[in-house]
Amino acid sequence: MGIGTPIRLPRGFFNTYGVLPLESMSYSQSPTVLEPYLHSLVGLQEDVRKHFGWDESDDLESARDMVHRVEDSLLEKWARHNRAGSLSRIYRRLVIRKANVAILGAAIEPDELVSILAEPTLIVAADGAAGVISEIPGSLSEKAWSRVAFIVSDADGGQGTIEAVRRSVPIFLHAHGDNRSDWASLLEFAEEQATPPDLILTHQTPGHIPGMHNPGGFTDGDRAACILTALGVSNNRIKMLGTRSDSVGRWSGSTQVELKMEKLQWMRRILTIQGLWVN
Numbered sequence: 001m002g003i004g005t006p007i008r009l010p011r012g013f014f015n016t017y018g019v020l021p022l023e024s025m026s027y028s029q030s031p032t033v034l035e036p037y038l039h040s041l042v043g044l045q046e047d048v049r050k051h052f053g054w055d056e057s058d059d060l061e062s063a064r065d066m067v068h069r070v071e072d073s074l075l076e077k078w079a080r081h082n083r084a085g086s087l088s089r090i091y092r093r094l095v096i097r098k099a100n101v102a103i104l105g106a107a108i109e110p111d112e113l114v115s116i117l118a119e120p121t122l123i124v125a126a127d128g129a130a131g132v133i134s135e136i137p138g139s140l141s142e143k144a145w146s147r148v149a150f151i152v153s154d155a156d157g158g159q160g161t162i163e164a165v166r167r168s169v170p171i172f173l174h175a176h177g178d179n180r181s182d183w184a185s186l187l188e189f190a191e192e193q194a195t196p197p198d199l200i201l202t203h204q205t206p207g208h209i210p211g212m213h214n215p216g217g218f219t220d221g222d223r224a225a226c227i228l229t230a231l232g233v234s235n236n237r238i239k240m241l242g243t244r245s246d247s248v249g250r251w252s253g254s255t256q257v258e259l260k261m262e263k264l265q266w267m268r269r270i271l272t273i274q275g276l277w278v279n
Contacts, residue, residue, distance in 0.1 A: 030088040030095075034202075034213040037229035037274060041216025044273075045204045048218050048266055056205060058177030063203035066175040066183055067211045070199060075191060078199050080211045086170055086198035087213075093149055094122065095232045100239070101149070103228070104129040105221040106251040108242025110136045116239070117143055124228065125151040126220035129242060129251040130169075131160025145169075150200075152224040155182035160251060165190050170198040172227055174220070175212075202227075219263055222270040235275050243271070243278075 036042055049056055070078050077086075094101060102116050104125045113132055116123075117140060125133075130151055133144045150170040153161050156179065164171070165186070173183060190196045201212040202223065215230035217223030221243055228238055242251075245268040248260045271277040 030091040031231065032084055032087070033208075034087070034215040034227065034230040036214070036216040036226060038216070040273065041226055041270060042206055042214060044216070044266070044270060045214075045218065046206065051266075052262075054177055059175070059203065060205045060207075060209075062177055062180050062183075063175040063201075063205060063209055063212060065180060066173070066203075067201055067209060069184065069187060070201060071211065073187075073191060075196055077196065083199055083201065083211065087200050089198075090150060090170060090200075091231055094228070098237070099149075099233075100237045101228060101233055102239045102241050103221060103224045103243070104132060104241055105243035107244045107247065108132045108251065112241045113144060114140060116241070117147070121147065121239070122149045123147045124149055124224050125160070125164065126224050127151060127153040127155075127251075128157030128160040129221075130164045131158065131251055132242075134160075134163060152220045152227060153186070154179050154220060155186040157220075157251070161186070162189070165197055166193060168193065168195045168197045170200070172200045172202055172223075174202045174204070174223065176204055216270070218270060219267045222267045225271055225274055225276050229274055229276075238276060240271065240276055240278055243267075 071080060076082065093099065100119065100121045102121050102123055104113065104123060106126060106129055108129050110132055114136055123144065125148060130148065133141050136144065145167055148164070148169050150172055151161065151164045152172045152174070154174040154176060155161070173186070175183060203209055203212045203214050205214065215223070215226040217226035225238065245264040248257055252260060268277055
């Protein structure tokens with residue numbers, strides 16, 4: 001780089017976001033960096049990589065590419081300081097207001113969703129599981145969409161994820177080693193919307209990546225739980241719906257069944273550690 005060459009820094013570069021441990025959160029504060037509820041949740045990610053023979057460097061490269069792609073976007077709402085603001089709004093809606101939250105997993109069925117709509121329960125959808133909302137009657141469907149606090153996605157959720165983007169539902173978008181093309185396509189689609197969704201970026205590497213978070217987790221469903229516990233939502237206010245380890249849910253999208261069944265055992269372990277697994 002020569003003298004006089006302009007240096008382009010990402011928007012929000014000079015904003016500093018210190019780590020705010022879960023123990024220090026109060027109703028007058030909101031997290032700027034999501035710290036895992038238990039640090040062992042991040043350690044488990046390395047166990048997962050070893051089990052499947054995946055390379056951490058691939059996860060890291062995808063994560064860095066994602067944050068660079070987002071911060072090169074012309075969308076002001078995706079600037080780093082505005083992504084931090086998105087996280088603060090979610091914190092206020094879920095934690096300060098002490099909301100009950102239902103996580104919709106890949107095996108969710110319409111009757112399970114309808115059963116929670118009579119209660120003041122907010123919704124977090126694991127990627128394509130948001131598609132179940134379109135299967136319930138119109139008035140109830142709109143009611144359910146209004147309750148969706150965010151979706152958790154690695155960008156392979158299909159139509160349910162697409163509909164959430166169209167409705168400007170906030171997205172915790174995840175980077176891992178083999179989903180670069182998926183998240184790139186989803187970001188391009190999101191940018192085309194009249195009202196693009198808020199973004200919060202997550203990764204699965206042990207180091208700190210500015211502008212991203214690692215609350216723990218492996219699959220979209222258990223990562224959703226990790227995000228909630230990292231925010232400070234207590235276990236007794238989290239309900240797992242459509243979460244099974246004995247079969248592949250129909251909202252999982254295209255997947256190798258045998259591989260997915262292995263992944264579900266890790267999901268179960270992560271949820272058990274947080275006291276959220278229900279047989």
